[in-house]
Amino acid sequence: MEKTLDLKFNYTEKKDTRSGFGDGFLEAGRRNPNVVGLCADLIGSLKMGAFQKEFPERFFQTGIAEANMMGIAAGMTINGKIPFTGTFANFSTGRVYDQIRQSIAYSGKNVKICASHAGLTLGEDGATHQILEDVGMMKMLPHMTVINPCDYNQTKAATIAIAEYDGPVYLRFGRPSWPIFTDPAQKFEIGKAWKMIEGTDVTIFATGHLVWEAVVAEAILRSEGISAEVINIHTIKPLDEEAILDSVAKTGCAVSAEEHQYNGGLGDSVAQTLARNNPAPMEYVGVNDSFGESGTPTQLLDKYGLDAANIVAAAKKVLARK
Amino acid sequence: MEKQTIEQLEGTASQVRRDCLRMVHAVQSGHPGASLGCTEFFVALYFNQLNHDPNFKMEGKGEDLFFLSNGHISPVWYSVLSRSGYFSPEEMNTFRKLNSRLQGHPATEEGLPGIRIASGSLGQGMSVAIGAAQAKKIDGDDSTVFVLMGDGEQEEGQVWEAAMYAAHWKVDNLIATIDLNRQQIDGPTAEIMDLIDLRAKYESFGWEVIDTLQGNDMKSVVEGLEKAKSLSRKGKPVMNLLHTEMGFGVDFMVGTHKWHGIAPNDEQLADALGQLPETIGDF
CATH class of the missing domain: 3.40.50.970 (Thiamin diphosphate (ThDP)-binding fold, Pyr/PP domains)
Structure with missing residues (x-):
C-alpha cells in the first residue's frame, strides 16, 4: 500500500x-x-x-x-x-x-x-x-x-x-x-512536539513506531480529500500541551496513536489536555484493555487495530463527530 | 570532627535515645524499638568512625557515605545527624509533622542535609550503597560506604540480588551491617520467617562476615566497626552482624517487638526519660 x-x-x-x-x-x-x-x-x-x-x-x-x-x-x-x-x-x-x-x-x-x-x-x-x-x-x-x-x-x-x-x-x-524516515542530523528537544505534516481537518498525535503508521495514514486520507495534521509526540511527559492545543484549535478533532493500552498512554494525556482546555472529539488508536499474543509485528498491529488503516478509520470516525 | 572517646560516645547515646523517644512521643507515631536498639551503632559511626562533613554535599566526594536501608528507624538517624551538625536539633520538633524536612521515612525531596536516598520500602538500600561504592572506585576515591539493614529486611529478595552482585564485582569498599535484633513487626523473626544462619548465608555468597556480639556495648560496637574496616579492601564486601536488643536502654521496651512501631504515652515517656540522663541538652 x-x-x-x-x-x-x-x-x-x-x-x-x-x-x-x-x-x-x-x-x-x-x-x-x-x-x-x-x-x-x-x-x-x-x-x-x-x-x-x-x-x-x-x-x-x-x-x-x-x-x-x-x-x-x-x-x-x-x-x-x-x-x-x-x-x-x-x-x-x-x-x-x-x-x-x-x-x-x-x-x-x-x-x-x-x-x-x-x-x-x-x-x-x-x-x-x-x-x-x-x-x-x-x-x-x-x-x-x-x-x-x-x-x-x-x-x-x-x-x-x-x-x-x-x-x-x-x-x-x-x-x-x-x-528510518527522520533526519539523521536532527536535534532532539525533550518536551517539544514535532509537527511533521500540516493539515486542517484532523490532528493525528502519534508516538513511537506508530508515527510511521500515521505518516502512511495521512497520505491515504489526503488521497481521499481529507487533510490531516501529523504531530510526533516523542516526549509523552512533559507533554507539549501548547502544540496539542494549537493544532486542535485549528482542526477541531484528534486521533491518538500508540503501541500501548488506551489506559494510561499518550491518548489519555492528550484527552486530559483537551478536556481541561478545549474539549474536542477524539478517538484512540491503541490496545483496548487486552494482552497481546505471539505473531509477527505486522500481523499483531493489524489484529489489535494499530496500523495505518485503523488510524484512517479513527480519523473518519472522529471527523463525523465534529 | 574530633573523634569522641568511648565515655563521650556513651553520653551522646543517652541523649540520642532521649531524642528518639521525645520525637516519637510528640507525634504519637514512629518506630522507637529499633531506633533504641541501634543507638550505639549510629553514635559510634557518626561520632567516631565516619570521615564525614556535616557541611553536607550530596556527592560526598572524599567522604565516607552512610545509607540507611531500614528507613523506619529514622528517629535515631535524625538525632545523630542533628547532634553532629547537619541541622539544628530544634528541627527535631518537626518530626513527622506537616511541612517538615524530617519525614516519617528518610527522604531527599525536602532537602534534609545528610540524606542521599529515600528509604522505607525495604530491601533497596544495599543496592544503592553498592552503586555509590562502585562509583567511588571508578573515581579512585578511597572512602568507605556503609549501609545498615534490618534483620527482618533480609526476607526481601532484592537483598540477595545485591549480596550476589557485591561479591561478584568485589565491592570491597562496602561495609554492610545487619541489625540482628531477631524481631519484626509481627513477632520474632524465628516465628515469622526464620533467618536461620545469616553468617553462613553471607559467607556462601562470598562475603567476609564478622559478628559484633554486644551491639549495645559501645566499646564492642566501635571495635566491630574497626575490625570491619580492617577486613575491607581485600577483595570481598564485609558484613557486620550486629547483635542488638530492640528497645535497649528502657527497661519496659527492651527485647520485644511490641515497641517496633508504637509511641510511648506521657507516663511511659517520663518513666523512660528517667532512665536516660540528659547529657547534651534536649531539643
Missing part, C-alpha cells in the same frame, strides 16, 4: 530503534566520561555491546536481577555518574516499579531507564514480554520524563539528549526493523 501512496516522508532503509539507542549510547559515552552502563543479561538485545567494549571500566553486568540494577544505578548517580540501565521494557518498569519509585523518582536521581522490546511489535515472544502499560506506570511518577521515539535516527538523537538532561528519564524503544 505504501508504495503507491504519495508519502510526505520516505525511507530507503529500515532498522530497529534499539540500534539507535545502542549507537546513541556509545556516542553519549564518548562525549561524557560520567556516562556509565548497566545491563541485566541482555547486552546483545539492548545493543549495549559497543559501549561495553569501548568503556569496560564504565559498564556493569548485573545478571538477571533488575531490582538490584535500579538500586545500583540510583547509588551511582550520587557522585555524579549518569547511569543508563538496559533491559526489556517489561522488566524496566512493572518488575521494578517500587525500586524506580523510591530510589530513583522520589529520590530525584539522574538515572536513564532504557527499555527495549516495548509493545506488540516485540512479536513472537508473546504477551509475557509485550508490555503495553509501561508508559502509564512511568508517566504517573512525579519527576519522571517519558520518551518514546519513532525511528532509528530519532532514538539515537534522544539517547544523546537524555545524557545531557539532569533527571530521571524513561526511554522506550523496540525490536522490529522499522522505516
Whole structure:
C-alpha cells in the first residue's frame, strides 16, 4: 500500500530503534566520561555491546536481577555518574516499579531507564514480554520524563539528549526493523512536539513506531480529500500541551496513536489536555484493555487495530463527530 | 570532627535515645524499638568512625557515605545527624509533622542535609550503597560506604540480588551491617520467617562476615566497626552482624517487638526519660 501512496516522508532503509539507542549510547559515552552502563543479561538485545567494549571500566553486568540494577544505578548517580540501565521494557518498569519509585523518582536521581522490546511489535515472544502499560506506570511518577521515539535516527538523537538532561528519564524503544524516515542530523528537544505534516481537518498525535503508521495514514486520507495534521509526540511527559492545543484549535478533532493500552498512554494525556482546555472529539488508536499474543509485528498491529488503516478509520470516525 | 572517646560516645547515646523517644512521643507515631536498639551503632559511626562533613554535599566526594536501608528507624538517624551538625536539633520538633524536612521515612525531596536516598520500602538500600561504592572506585576515591539493614529486611529478595552482585564485582569498599535484633513487626523473626544462619548465608555468597556480639556495648560496637574496616579492601564486601536488643536502654521496651512501631504515652515517656540522663541538652 505504501508504495503507491504519495508519502510526505520516505525511507530507503529500515532498522530497529534499539540500534539507535545502542549507537546513541556509545556516542553519549564518548562525549561524557560520567556516562556509565548497566545491563541485566541482555547486552546483545539492548545493543549495549559497543559501549561495553569501548568503556569496560564504565559498564556493569548485573545478571538477571533488575531490582538490584535500579538500586545500583540510583547509588551511582550520587557522585555524579549518569547511569543508563538496559533491559526489556517489561522488566524496566512493572518488575521494578517500587525500586524506580523510591530510589530513583522520589529520590530525584539522574538515572536513564532504557527499555527495549516495548509493545506488540516485540512479536513472537508473546504477551509475557509485550508490555503495553509501561508508559502509564512511568508517566504517573512525579519527576519522571517519558520518551518514546519513532525511528532509528530519532532514538539515537534522544539517547544523546537524555545524557545531557539532569533527571530521571524513561526511554522506550523496540525490536522490529522499522522505516528510518527522520533526519539523521536532527536535534532532539525533550518536551517539544514535532509537527511533521500540516493539515486542517484532523490532528493525528502519534508516538513511537506508530508515527510511521500515521505518516502512511495521512497520505491515504489526503488521497481521499481529507487533510490531516501529523504531530510526533516523542516526549509523552512533559507533554507539549501548547502544540496539542494549537493544532486542535485549528482542526477541531484528534486521533491518538500508540503501541500501548488506551489506559494510561499518550491518548489519555492528550484527552486530559483537551478536556481541561478545549474539549474536542477524539478517538484512540491503541490496545483496548487486552494482552497481546505471539505473531509477527505486522500481523499483531493489524489484529489489535494499530496500523495505518485503523488510524484512517479513527480519523473518519472522529471527523463525523465534529 | 574530633573523634569522641568511648565515655563521650556513651553520653551522646543517652541523649540520642532521649531524642528518639521525645520525637516519637510528640507525634504519637514512629518506630522507637529499633531506633533504641541501634543507638550505639549510629553514635559510634557518626561520632567516631565516619570521615564525614556535616557541611553536607550530596556527592560526598572524599567522604565516607552512610545509607540507611531500614528507613523506619529514622528517629535515631535524625538525632545523630542533628547532634553532629547537619541541622539544628530544634528541627527535631518537626518530626513527622506537616511541612517538615524530617519525614516519617528518610527522604531527599525536602532537602534534609545528610540524606542521599529515600528509604522505607525495604530491601533497596544495599543496592544503592553498592552503586555509590562502585562509583567511588571508578573515581579512585578511597572512602568507605556503609549501609545498615534490618534483620527482618533480609526476607526481601532484592537483598540477595545485591549480596550476589557485591561479591561478584568485589565491592570491597562496602561495609554492610545487619541489625540482628531477631524481631519484626509481627513477632520474632524465628516465628515469622526464620533467618536461620545469616553468617553462613553471607559467607556462601562470598562475603567476609564478622559478628559484633554486644551491639549495645559501645566499646564492642566501635571495635566491630574497626575490625570491619580492617577486613575491607581485600577483595570481598564485609558484613557486620550486629547483635542488638530492640528497645535497649528502657527497661519496659527492651527485647520485644511490641515497641517496633508504637509511641510511648506521657507516663511511659517520663518513666523512660528517667532512665536516660540528659547529657547534651534536649531539643
